[in-house]
Amino acid sequence: MTEIKPAVKPRSAMVGNHRSFSWITEKICGIAEEKTPVWWWWCFAVACIVASFTVIGITYLVATGVGVWGHRNPVNWAWDIVNFVFWIGIGHAGTLISAILCLLRQKWRTSINRSAEAMTIFAVVCAGIFPVFHVGRVWYAWFLFPLPNSNYIWQNYRSPLEWDVFAVSTYGTVSVLFWYVGMIPDLATMRDRFNAVGKTLKARLYGFFAMGWRGSSRHWSNYEMAYLILAGISTPLVLSVHTIVSFDFAVSLLPGWHTTIFPPYFVAGAIFSGFGMVLTLILPLRAVYHLEDLITQYHIDCMCKVILATGTMVGYAYAMEFFIAWYSSNPYEGFAFINRAFGPYWWSYFIMIACNVITPQFFWFKGIRENTTLVFILSLFVNVGMWFERFVIIATSLARDFLPSSWGYYSPSIVEIFTFFGTFGVFSVLFLLFIRFLPIMAIAELKAVTPQADPHAGHDSSH
Amino acid sequence: MAEKPYGLIATFDTPGALMHAAEQVRDAGYMKWDCITPFPVHGLDKAMGVRRSKVPRISLAGGITGFCTGMSMIWFMDRFDYPITVGGKPLFSPLFAFPVSYELTILFTAFATIGGMFFLNGLPMHYHPVLNYEDIRRGTDDLFFLVIEKADARYDAANTRALLEKVGGKLVNELES
Numbered sequence: 240m241t242e243i244k245p246a247v248k249p250r251s252a253m254v255g256n257h258r259s260f261s262w263i264t265e266k267i268c269g270i271a272e273e274k275t276p277v278w279w280w281w282c283f284a285v286a287c288i289v290a291s292f293t294v295i296g297i298t299y300l301v302a303t304g305v306g307v308w309g310h311r312n313p314v315n316w317a318w319d320i321v322n323f324v325f326w327i328g329i330g331h332a333g334t335l336i337s338a339i340l341c342l343l344r345q346k347w348r349t350s351i352n353r354s355a356e357a358m359t360i361f362a363v364v365c366a367g368i369f370p371v372f373h374v375g376r377v378w379y380a381w382f383l384f385p386l387p388n389s390n391y392i393w394q395n396y397r398s399p400l401e402w403d404v405f406a407v408s409t410y411g412t413v414s415v416l417f418w419y420v421g422m423i424p425d426l427a428t429m430r431d432r433f434n435a436v437g438k439t440l441k442a443r444l445y446g447f448f449a450m451g452w453r454g455s456s457r458h459w460s461n462y463e464m465a466y467l468i469l470a471g472i473s474t475p476l477v478l479s480v481h482t483i484v485s486f487d488f489a490v491s492l493l494p495g496w497h498t499t500i501f502p503p504y505f506v507a508g509a510i511f512s513g514f515g516m517v518l519t520l521i522l523p524l525r526a527v528y529h530l531e532d533l534i535t536q537y538h539i540d541c542m543c544k545v546i547l548a549t550g551t552m553v554g555y556a557y558a559m560e561f562f563i564a565w566y567s568s569n570p571y572e573g574f575a576f577i578n579r580a581f582g583p584y585w586w587s588y589f590i591m592i593a594c595n596v597i598t599p600q601f602f603w604f605k606g607i608r609e610n611t612t613l614v615f616i617l618s619l620f621v622n623v624g625m626w627f628e629r630f631v632i633i634a635t636s637l638a639r640d641f642l643p644s645s646w647g648y649y650s651p652s653i654v655e656i657f658t659f660f661g662t663f664g665v666f667s668v669l670f671l672l673f674i675r676f677l678p679i680m681a682i683a684e685l686k687a688v689t690p691q692a693d694p695h696a697g698h699d700s701s702h
Numbered sequence: 703m704a705e706k707p708y709g710l711i712a713t714f715d716t717p718g719a720l721m722h723a724a725e726q727v728r729d730a731g732y733m734k735w736d737c738i739t740p741f742p743v744h745g746l747d748k749a750m751g752v753r754r755s756k757v758p759r760i761s762l763a764g765g766i767t768g769f770c771t772g773m774s775m776i777w778f779m780d781r782f783d784y785p786i787t788v789g790g791k792p793l794f795s796p797l798f799a800f801p802v803s804y805e806l807t808i809l810f811t812a813f814a815t816i817g818g819m820f821f822l823n824g825l826p827m828h829y830h831p832v833l834n835y836e837d838i839r840r841g842t843d844d845l846f847f848l849v850i851e852k853a854d855a856r857y858d859a860a861n862t863r864a865l866l867e868k869v870g871g872k873l874v875n876e877l878e879s
Contacts, residue, residue, distance in 0.1 A: 260740060260844035385779060393779035397791050402801040409805040413812045420816055424842065428740070431839035450826035453833055454841050456724075456737035458823045460747050464755035465819035469812060472765075476808045483801055683741040694721040694743055 253346050253688040255532035260686050263533075267425075267682050268432055270528055271675065278527070283671050289664025296658030297372055305375045307654045314637045314649035319369040321629040322659050324484055325512070326366035327407065328505075328625060330414070331477050332513020333359030337417060338473035341466075347541050349684040350533045354524065354673075355517050356418040361669040362516075363411045365662040370403075384408075399486040406483040413476055417469050419448075423462075425678040427452035481506045488632065495575035495636035498563065504556035508628060511549035511595070514542050515621030520670065522615045524679070533680060536609060543602040543614060546621060550599030553628075557596065571641060579635045583648055587627050587634070594624020708831035708879035709735075709851040710862055712871025717743045720846040723869035724749040727848065730865060734854035738832060738847035757818050764814020765807045772803025831877050849877065 254263070300307050310317055333355035340348040371380050383404045385394055394401050426449035433442035452458070485505035488496035518539070525534045564576040580588050598620040601607045608614060639646045673679070686692055714720040717739065724737055728751045737746060773796065780786075781794035791798070820826070832838060832849055841847050848871060850862050859876075866874045 264740075264843045385775060391784060392786070393784055395786075395788055396776045396780055396802060397788055397798045399801075402805075405802045405805040409809040412809060416812050416816055420819075424741070428842040431842045435839050446828065450820070451828040451830060451833070452825065452842075453830055453838070454738045454740055455823075455832075456739060456743070456746050456750055457752055458825070459739065459742040460752050461755045461757050461819050461822045463742050464757040465761075465815045468758060468761045468815045472761075472808045472811050472815075476805075479801070479804060479808075483805075486801075687741040687744070692717060692741060692743070694717040694745055 252535070252537075252690070253349065254685060255535050258532055258689070260689070260691070263685050263689075264428060264432075264682055266530075266533070267678050267680050267685075268429055270679060271429065271677060272432070275675065279671060279675060283668065286664045286667035286671055290661055290668050291664070292657040293368065293661025293665055296654050296661060297368070299654060300372055300658070301377055305373065307652060308373075309650055309652040309655055311647065311649070313640060313645050313647050314634060316373075316637065317634055317649050318630075318651050318655045318659060319373040320487070321626065321633055322662065323366045323369040324505075324629045325626045326362045326369075326662065327410075327484060328481065328509035328512045328629075329516045329622075330359040330362035330366070330410075330513065331481060331506070331509035332517050333357070333362075334410075334414060334417075334473050334477040335510050335513065336517070337421070338470040338477065341470040342474060345541075346688045347538050349688050350530075350538060350680050351517060351521055351542075352684075353418075353421065353677075353681045354521060354679050355513075356414065356421070357670065357673045357677075357679075358513075358516060358520060359414045360411070360418060361666050361673075363407070363414060364669065365666050367407065367411070368658075368662060368665075399483065399490045402483045403487055406480045410476060410480045413469075413473060417473055420462075420466065420469065421681055421684075422677065423449055423452050424454065424683040425681065427454065428682055429678060478506055481509045488636075493575075493636045493640055494569070494571040495579065495632065498560065500556055500559060500563070504553065504560075507549045507552040507556065508595075508625060511546060511553055511599075512621060512625035514546045514549070515618045515625065518542055518546075518614060518618035519622060522611055522618070524674070526611070530680075533685065539611070539614060540608050543608045546618075547599045547602040550595055550621070554592075554596035557592065575636055575639075578639050579631060582635060582639060584631060584635045584638070587631050591624055591627040591631050594620045595628060598624065706879050707852055707859075708877040709849055709853075709857070710859075710866055710874055711832070711835055711847055711849045711877050712866040712869075712874045713837065714846040714848065714871060717746075717846060719870050720848060721746055721749045723848055723866075723871060726869045727850065727865065730856070732850055732854050732856055734851040734857075736832075736849045736851075738838065738841040738849065740842050740844060740846075743846075756822060757815060760818030760821075761811050761815040764818075765811040767814075768807040768810025769803050771810065772806035773799050776802060831879050835875070835877055837873070852879075 258266075308317075308319065310319075333352075336348050336355040337352040340352075371377060374380050374383075382388065383394070383401070394404075396402075426445050430442050430446040430449050433439075433445060482502040482505070485501035489498060489501040491497060521534060522539075525531065561576050561580075564572045567573075578584075598617050601613075601617055607617075634649050638649055712723070714723060720737060720739065721743065724746060727735055728749065737743075737750060739746070776799040777794050785793045787793070832841075832847075835847075837845065838847070848866065850857060850866065856862075863874050
C-alpha cells in the first residue's frame with residue numbers, strides 16, 4: 240500500500256521580507272525610544288481636550304446629581320448602560336485575540352495581540368466610568384463590593400448586577416495581568432537597550448517592571464506554561480463576562496430582553512465590535528510606523544474575515560429574535576420587536592442593521608479587504624453600528640413596555656452626550672501613552688514565529 | 703578575571719546551534735546550567751532535559767480556592783450572617799452563587815498562575831551574574847547563550863571550557879559572580 244501524505248499547504252509568512260531578529264527588536268523598540276514625534280503631541284493635545292468633556296461632565300454630575308442625565312420614567316437606564324456595554328464589548332476582541340487565538344495556535348495574533356490587549360484595558364476603564372457614576376453618590380460605589388459596612392448588610396447575590404460587578408472587575412484585573420505578563424520579556428529587552436546607551440534611569444524603570452528577566456530557558460518553560468494557562472482561563476472569562484453582561488437584561492422580565500439568545504448573541508456582537516475597533520486602531524498605526532512587514536495583508540484578511548463571520552452571526556441573531564417573537568405568540572414580545580423596527584426608534588434600528596449586517600458583507604470581496612482605506616472606513620461603521628445595537632435593545636424595550644399609559648420617549652441630555660464623547664478622548668489618551676512608552680508588539684513572540692526561530696531550520700527534521 | 707567565577711558562558715548565533723549544544727551538555731551529565739534566549743525556542747526544554755513546568759499545580763490550587771471562596775462567601779453573607787428574603791428567592795442556592803464563584807475561580811487562578819510562575823522562576827531578581835556579562839544585552843535581542851555554573855558537580859574550568867568549545871560555542875568566557 241502506498242502511504243498517502245497530507246497535502247502540504249504553504250503557510251503565509253507572519254513576518255514579511257524575511258526580517259531578522261534584530262530588525263524586529265530595532266523596529267518595535269525604536270517606536271518607544273525615538274524622540275516624541277510632532278503628530279503625537281497634536282493627537283495627544285486633541286485627545287486631552289476631548290477627554291476633558293468626560294471630566295467636566297462627571298464633575299457636573301457629581302456636584303448636581305444623576306438627574307443631569309436624560310433618564311426619566313420609564314427609561315431609567317439608557318446611555319450609561321449602552322456606553323458601558325459598548326466599551327466592554329470592544330474590549331472583548333483584545334482578549335479574544337490574545338487568549339482564544341493563542342489556544343487555537345493562530346500565529347497571526349502575535350503582531351496585534353499587545354495593542355489589542357491594551358485596547359481591552361483602556362476600553363474597560365472607559366466602560367467602568369458609566370455604571371460607577373450612575374450609582375449617583377459615587378462615594379458609596381464601594382458598596383458594590385463585599386466590604387463590611389456600618390449597615391451590616393451584604394450585597395444581594397441573587398442580582399445579575401452584582402454578578403456583573405464581579406465579572407467586570409475580574410475581567411479588568413485578569414486583562415491587566417495577562418498584558419503585563421506578556422510584556423515582561425519585552426520590557427527586559429528595552430531595559431537592556433537603555434542600559435547599552437547609558438540611559439540608566441530609564442533602564443532602571445523598565446528593569447523594575449521586567450522583574451530581572453534574563454531570558455533563561457528554565458524561566459521560559461514556566462513562563463510559557465503560565466501564559467498558556469492564562470490564555471486558557473481568559474477564554475472562559477471573556478465568554479462569561481459578556482454572558483453576564485447580557486444577564487443584566489435577559490434575567491429581567493421585559494419583552495425584548497427576556498430571551499435565551501442573549502448570551503451567545505452578545506458575545507458574537509462583542510467580538511464583532513472589538514475587531515472593528517482593533518482595525519480602527521491598528522491600520523493608522525501600521526501606516527504611521529510602516530509596520531507592513533509585521534501587520535501584513537494576511538493579518539488584515541484574517542481580521543476582516545472574523546468581522547464577516549461574527550457580523551453575520553449577529554445578523555442571524557436579529558432575524559432569530561424576530562422569528563421567536565412571532566413564533567412564541569406572546570403579544571408583548573411580538574409588539575416589542577415590531578416597535579423596535581417600526582416604532583419611534585426605527586431610525587436607530589436601521590442604522591444598526593445597515594452597519595452590523597450589511598457593512599461586514601463587503602468583506603466577502605478580496606479587493607475590498609486589500610484596500611486599507613476602505614477597510615478602515617468599514618471598521619468605523621462597525622463601531623457605530625454596535626453602539627446603536629445596544630441603544631436599540633435598551634431604549635426601545637424600556638420606552639414601551641407593557642402599559643401604554645406608562646410609555647415614554649427617551650432622549651439624552653447634553654451632559655450625557657458630552658460624557659460619552661469624552662470617553663473617546665480618555666481612550667485615546669491612554670492609547671497614545673501606550674504607543675509612546677511601551678513595546679506595541681510582542682517582540683519575543685514575533686521572533687518566535689519567524690522561520691529562523693525554528694531550531695530545525697535548514698536541517699532535515701530527523702531529530 | 704574574577705577570583706570566584708560564577709561559571710562559563712558561550713555564545714551561539716542560531717537557535718539550531720544552541721539546541722544542538724544543549725543536547726550534548728545534557729548528555730554530558732551537567733545539572734546546573736542554563737540557556738539564555740531572546741524568545742522561547744521550541745523544543746529546547748526537551749534538549750535541556752527540563753521537566754514539565756509545575757505551574758499548573760499552583761493554578762489548580764488557586765482555582766479551587768477561588769471557587770470555594772465564592773460559594774462560602776455568598777453562603778455566609780446571604781444565608782448566615784444577614785439573611786434577607788429578596789423576591790421570594792431562596793436565601794442560598796449554588797445556582798445563583800455560581801456566576802460570582804466562577805469569576806472568583808478565574809481571578810484566583812490568574813493570581814496563582816502568575817505568582818507561581820514568579821516563585822518557581824525565583825523572580826524578581828534584579829541582580830544576577832549573567833546580567834553582568836558584557837554581551838548579555840543581545841540575549842534579549844538576537845543572540846543565544848549557554849551558561850554552565852561553577853556550582854555544578856561536574857564543573858571543571860578546563861574541561862567544561864573544552865566541552866563548550868567542542869559543541870560549537872563561540873567566545874567562551876568566565877562569568878563574574
